[in-house]
Amino acid sequence: MNWDFIFKYLPLYERAALLTVKIGLSGIFFALLIGLVCAAVRCYQVPFADQLAAAYIELSRNTPLLIQLFFIYYGLPKVGLSIKPEACGVIGLAFLGGSYMAEAFRSGLESVDKIQWESAASLGLNSAQTLGWVILPQALSTSVPALVANVIFLLKETSVFSAISLMDLMFTAKDLIGLYSKTTESLFLLVVFYLIILLPVSVAGSLLERRLRHAGFGD
Amino acid sequence: MKNLSKLAALGIAGTLALSLTACGQSTAASSASQSAGSAAAAPAASQSEGSGQIYRTLDEIKSSGEINIGVFSDKNPFGYVDENGEYQGYDIYFANRLAEDLGVKANFVSTEAANRVEYLETGKVDVILANFTVTPERAEAVDFALPYMNVALGVVSRDDDVIETLDDWNADDSIIVISGTTAETYLINNYPDIPLQKFDSYATAKEAFQNGTSVAWANDNTEVIAFALQNSGYTVGIPSLGSADTIAPAVTKGNTTLLDAINSEIEALGEENFFHADYEATLLDTYGADYEDALVVEGGKTAQ
Numbered sequence: 401m402n403w404d405f406i407f408k409y410l411p412l413y414e415r416a417a418l419l420t421v422k423i424g425l426s427g428i429f430f431a432l433l434i435g436l437v438c439a440a441v442r443c444y445q446v447p448f449a450d451q452l453a454a455a456y457i458e459l460s461r462n463t464p465l466l467i468q469l470f471f472i473y474y475g476l477p478k479v480g481l482s483i484k485p486e487a488c489g490v491i492g493l494a495f496l497g498g499s500y501m502a503e504a505f506r507s508g509l510e511s512v513d514k515i516q517w518e519s520a521a522s523l524g525l526n527s528a529q530t531l532g533w534v535i536l537p538q539a540l541s542t543s544v545p546a547l548v549a550n551v552i553f554l555l556k557e558t559s560v561f562s563a564i565s566l567m568d569l570m571f572t573a574k575d576l577i578g579l580y581s582k583t584t585e586s587l588f589l590l591v592v593f594y595l596i597i598l599l600p601v602s603v604a605g606s607l608l609e610r611r612l613r614h615a616g617f618g619d
Numbered sequence: 620m621k622n623l624s625k626l627a628a629l630g631i632a633g634t635l636a637l638s639l640t641a642c643g644q645s646t647a648a649s650s651a652s653q654s655a656g657s658a659a660a661a662p663a664a665s666q667s668e669g670s671g672q673i674y675r676t677l678d679e680i681k682s683s684g685e686i687n688i689g690v691f692s693d694k695n696p697f698g699y700v701d702e703n704g705e706y707q708g709y710d711i712y713f714a715n716r717l718a719e720d721l722g723v724k725a726n727f728v729s730t731e732a733a734n735r736v737e738y739l740e741t742g743k744v745d746v747i748l749a750n751f752t753v754t755p756e757r758a759e760a761v762d763f764a765l766p767y768m769n770v771a772l773g774v775v776s777r778d779d780d781v782i783e784t785l786d787d788w789n790a791d792d793s794i795i796v797i798s799g800t801t802a803e804t805y806l807i808n809n810y811p812d813i814p815l816q817k818f819d820s821y822a823t824a825k826e827a828f829q830n831g832t833s834v835a836w837a838n839d840n841t842e843v844i845a846f847a848l849q850n851s852g853y854t855v856g857i858p859s860l861g862s863a864d865t866i867a868p869a870v871t872k873g874n875t876t877l878l879d880a881i882n883s884e885i886e887a888l889g890e891e892n893f894f895h896a897d898y899e900a901t902l903l904d905t906y907g908a909d910y911e912d913a914l915v916v917e918g919g920k921t922a923q
């Protein structure tokens with residue numbers, strides 16, 4: 401283990417980690433938005449939009465992120481649409497994550513018993529009140545474990561960004577190995593930095609799960 | 620249950636980190652598990668017999684009946700896969716002959732520029748024949764055999780914006796390089812202010828350059844000249860950059876039996892002008908006859 405090498409290239413990894421987190425979080429934010437919209441559309445069976453969302457979910461869940469990135473980064477310029485690598489990363493992650501988030505939200509919404517709607521109605525709540533105070537809190541508490549798993553999954557998926565020339569953690573490690581053949585040090589830093597990013601997310605996720613569990617009905 | 624799985628995950632992560640740090644001391648032990656995913660490389664690791672040796676000696680290769688050769692699969696016309704799925708090109712032509720003369724079957728393993736050293740250090744391949752430029756830094760990590768080709772760096776740019784010098788560089792423009800190539804090292808050392816757009820394979824770099832991602836692409840001059848000849852609208856504004864280098868086969872550090880066998884093979888092939896025949900079979904269509912004497916190194920002897 402060459403510690404001089406590790407300290408010398410630490411700033412490079414910090415920059416890469418920032419990029420990973422920045423693109424990861426932006427992608428996840430949009431994925432949550434897409435997921436919420438798709439889940440709502442599917443749950444309420446909005447005509448046409450329902451089928452569209454279903455098609456999108458199948459397309460996005462059954463193609464690898466790498467292929468989606470290739471289409472966005474290398475394919476779209478062929479039809480005159482050039483997008484910066486960073487934006488491609490965010491779009492790709494949101495496209496992939498949107499479907500996973502949609503399914504997580506949907507499983508939550510569907511887990512809320514029909515009787516909850518009826519009981520709320522009998523108490524005189526209108527549908528917005530029912531959704532906001534009765535349905536969503538229960539649905540979310542069911543969805544949270546799946547949502548947290550998706551967040552971690554998406555953060556890890558950023559490791560394929562090297563394909564579109566983004567200097568993320570994975571590419572930085574590969575590049576340093578290629579340049580200086582310091583495999584052990586480069587991979588050690590890679591694992592450490594992924595753990596620094598992902599462990600807090602994982603811990604925060606399980607705390608969140610524990611806090612939200614009480615919202616369930618009939619436990 | 621949840622806590623248990625979290626513990627297990629931590630444990631796995633910890634073991635992984637530990638085994639990585641241990642890698643430097645006992646490469647043989649860990650290479651066995653590393654190559655588990657690659658069937659082709661499995662015999663390479665299993666024959667090390669715990670002696671700390673990761674490579675396979677000439678005798679071990681011969682008795683296995685197969686030599687693992689790391690080549691490019693996307694660098695036409697040096698190493699690429701043709702429409703029938705067969706490896707072709709200048710490097711492959713030599714690789715096939717080498718395997719034939721050693722009396723073994725050639726098993727091609729596709730590599731990317733950045734992991735060529737890595738493949739040798741972990742014993743995933745016996746020899747790298749992937750247009751590998753000899754440099755002092757690389758010679759510390761692997762053993763190079765005699766050269767079989769000349770090379771320098773070159774920079775290709777668009778016809779309407781030909782770049783002829785790297786001085787006075789506009790800091791908003793970037794140059795495309797491939798991670799792990801001599802072009803990358805050269806630019807980092809000599810033009811640290813030029814922003815580099817790095818790609819991990821020839822195919823993606825080429826695609827991005829054609830999409831107009833950057834104003835120029837720096838690479839081995841053989842490659843950029845071939846690119847400009849094969850695609851209209853591009854000019855090699857800087858045909859020769861940096862020092863004149865050579866390309867040679869490389870083996871794992873210390874694998875002298877294989878190294879000696881390759882060296883005597885290259886010397887013997889010089890007598891029959893093998894690499895000129897190789898050029899005419901694989902490179903003539905791309906470069907024409909003009910570059911033949913400039914590119915080919917025969918019998919391991921460079922002009923200088």
